[in-house]
Amino acid sequence: MSFPKYYADVSAEVDRIRSFYQNDFDKTCYVIGNGPSANDFTLSEDEIENSIIFRMNWFFLEEQPNFGRRIDGYFSSIDVRELREHLAKVLDSGKYEIRKFFQPHLASNTATDVNIVDSHLLGNSCDHWAVIASDPTLARNMMGRPLPTQGMQALAFAAIIGFKNIKLIGVDFYQDLSKRYAWEVPDEVKSVLQEKDYKPGYEKHHSLDYDLKFYKAIRSRYDFTLSGAPFLSPLLDDLDHMLANDVQSKRSIASSLNSIEKQAFVTLADGEYAIGALALARSLKKHSNIPLVVMYSQNACLFETELRQVGNVILKKVAPIDNPHSHGQERFTGTFTKLNAFNLTEYDKIVFVDSDCIVLTGIDELFEREDFSACPDWGVALRNDFNSGLFVVKPSEHLFNDLTSAMKNFESDDGGDQGFLNAYFRNKVSFLPYTYNTLKRLPVAHPSLVNESEIKVIHYVGMKPWDINRDKDKYAYLENYWLEHITFSEWKYLYWKSRDFKVTKKEVIQYAHRLKQAWLNRAKAAIKKIIRK
The missing domain is CATH 3.90.1480.10 (Alpha-2,3-sialyltransferase)
Incomplete structure (x- = not known):
C-alpha cells in the first residue's frame, strides 16, 4: 500500500x-x-x-x-x-x-x-x-x-x-x-x-x-x-508549432471582413463530390461571410442551383489537371485538379478545403497565416506529413507554374496530390492545429487526444457520408454532423445519378432512416432553443 x-x-x-x-x-x-x-x-x-x-x-x-x-x-x-x-x-x-x-x-x-x-x-x-x-x-x-x-x-x-x-x-x-x-x-x-x-x-x-x-x-x-x-521530436515540434499558431491565429471575424473581396475559401466539386461541396457551403455559411469558390472541371456541376441558392458561392470552371502519379488508383485520378487553387490570383489569399469536409465553427482566422499552412495528417497513425484537405496559401502565377512543372519531378508516395504537395513543400509548411482538419479516424483511434468540442473542421477521409455502402458504425456519430446539411431528396438525386452504386433496397431504407433521424434531432434542438427563449 x-x-x-x-x-x-x-x-x-x-x-x-x-x-x-x-x-x-x-x-x-x-x-x-x-x-x-x-x-x-x-x-x-x-x-x-x-x-x-x-x-x-x-x-x-x-x-x-x-x-x-x-x-x-x-x-x-x-x-x-x-x-x-x-x-x-x-x-x-x-x-x-x-x-x-x-x-x-x-x-x-x-x-x-x-x-x-x-x-x-x-x-x-x-x-x-x-x-x-x-x-x-x-x-x-x-x-x-x-x-x-x-x-x-x-x-x-x-x-x-x-x-x-x-x-x-x-x-x-x-x-x-x-x-x-x-x-x-x-x-x-x-x-x-x-x-x-x-x-x-x-x-x-x-x-x-x-x-x-x-x-x-x-x-x-x-x-x-x-x-x-x-x-518523436518532429511530432513534438508539430504540437509546439500548432499551439503557437493557435494563439497567433486568434482574431475576430469582423476584422477579416475588411478585405473580404481579396479572400476566399475554395473547394473542388467534380462528380459526386458536388454534394459534399453543398454540405461544406452550407456549413461555412453559418459561420462566415467570406465567399466559397467552388471549382469544377466537368461540363456541368451537380447541384449547381442548390449551390447558388446558398449565397456567397462562386462557381468557377477550371481546366482538369492529369495526375502523373496515380499508380493506377482511380480515386486519385482527378485530385491534381485542385492545384488550380494556387492560380486564383484574383485573391490575395485563399483557404482550400476539400469538399468532403464540413465546418463546425468559424475559421476566418486562418486568413491571418502568412506562410503555406496545413494540418498534420493524423488519423490512425500520427504522421509527420501534412494533410492536403485544408491549406492556406497566397495564390500566384509563378507558384502555380512551378507546381505544375514540378509534378513529374517530385514523387508522390500516396499516388495523389497529398504526396506530391508534401514533397514540394517539404520543410516549407507551417503547421496548423489538427482541429482545423480533423480526420474522422483521429477521434475514433485516439479518443484521449481529441476533445470533440474543439474540432473546427471534420474531414471525412475514406468512405464518404453520402455513400450508401457506408463506413463502419464507429464513425456514424461524426457523420451526423454532415447529414444536418443535406436533404434526403438531394441525396436521392445523387444516388440516381451514380449508377455504379450497388446497393440493396434495405440499405437505401436504412440510409433514409439515418437522414430522417438526423433531421428529427435538429428539429428537436431548434424547438428546445425556442422554448428556452
Whole structure:
C-alpha cells in the first residue's frame, strides 16, 4: 500500500519546492529518462556543472554515471520496496548523490505501516504530485488511471516551478519495440518486477495518446523552450508549432471582413463530390461571410442551383489537371485538379478545403497565416506529413507554374496530390492545429487526444457520408454532423445519378432512416432553443 504524503497546504509545499531551485531557473533543465536513446547522448563536465539534472526510477542500473554523479531531482511515482533497497545500496556506495527526492508517497512494506527507516533514508523528500496538483488543468489529468508516464510528470514539474529551457533525453515514449531501457535489466531485478515493467512498449492501458494529451496541456499553460525526444521530436515540434499558431491565429471575424473581396475559401466539386461541396457551403455559411469558390472541371456541376441558392458561392470552371502519379488508383485520378487553387490570383489569399469536409465553427482566422499552412495528417497513425484537405496559401502565377512543372519531378508516395504537395513543400509548411482538419479516424483511434468540442473542421477521409455502402458504425456519430446539411431528396438525386452504386433496397431504407433521424434531432434542438427563449 502507498501512503500519501501529508501536508496542510499544497501551495506552501509548492513554494517550499520552488525555493529549493530559486537560483537555478536560468540553467538548462535536463529531464533524463531511461529509454534506449539515452545512449546516444553525453554531457560535458561543463554542461553537467551548469545544468539541473532530473533522473527517474531505475536509472542507477546504468553501467556508468553517464550524466554525472549529481542528481538534482529523483522522481518515482510508485512505491517499490526492491527499488528502494537497490537505490539505498547505490547511495551508500557513493556512485550518485541525490539532492532531492520526489515521490507522492511514503515508503511502506506492508498494508498498515510506514517504513520509517526507508522514508528517512530517502532524505530530503518532496511530493511532485503536489506541484502538478497546483495547476487545475494538469491536475485533471492525474485524477484517474492511466497516469502520464514518469517523463511527462517530470516535464510538467519542471515547467510549473519555472524552468524555461528544458531538454528531454531518453524520453522515448516507448517507441522502440525492441528494447525498453538504455541498459539491460539484470535477472535479479527482473525477478522482483512484473513482465510489463521491462518488456518494450507502453504498459497495458497506457498509451502515446495520454502522454501527448498531457504534453499539450502543459504546453498550453507554460512558456518554455523544449528540445530532445529524438524518436518523436518532429511530432513534438508539430504540437509546439500548432499551439503557437493557435494563439497567433486568434482574431475576430469582423476584422477579416475588411478585405473580404481579396479572400476566399475554395473547394473542388467534380462528380459526386458536388454534394459534399453543398454540405461544406452550407456549413461555412453559418459561420462566415467570406465567399466559397467552388471549382469544377466537368461540363456541368451537380447541384449547381442548390449551390447558388446558398449565397456567397462562386462557381468557377477550371481546366482538369492529369495526375502523373496515380499508380493506377482511380480515386486519385482527378485530385491534381485542385492545384488550380494556387492560380486564383484574383485573391490575395485563399483557404482550400476539400469538399468532403464540413465546418463546425468559424475559421476566418486562418486568413491571418502568412506562410503555406496545413494540418498534420493524423488519423490512425500520427504522421509527420501534412494533410492536403485544408491549406492556406497566397495564390500566384509563378507558384502555380512551378507546381505544375514540378509534378513529374517530385514523387508522390500516396499516388495523389497529398504526396506530391508534401514533397514540394517539404520543410516549407507551417503547421496548423489538427482541429482545423480533423480526420474522422483521429477521434475514433485516439479518443484521449481529441476533445470533440474543439474540432473546427471534420474531414471525412475514406468512405464518404453520402455513400450508401457506408463506413463502419464507429464513425456514424461524426457523420451526423454532415447529414444536418443535406436533404434526403438531394441525396436521392445523387444516388440516381451514380449508377455504379450497388446497393440493396434495405440499405437505401436504412440510409433514409439515418437522414430522417438526423433531421428529427435538429428539429428537436431548434424547438428546445425556442422554448428556452
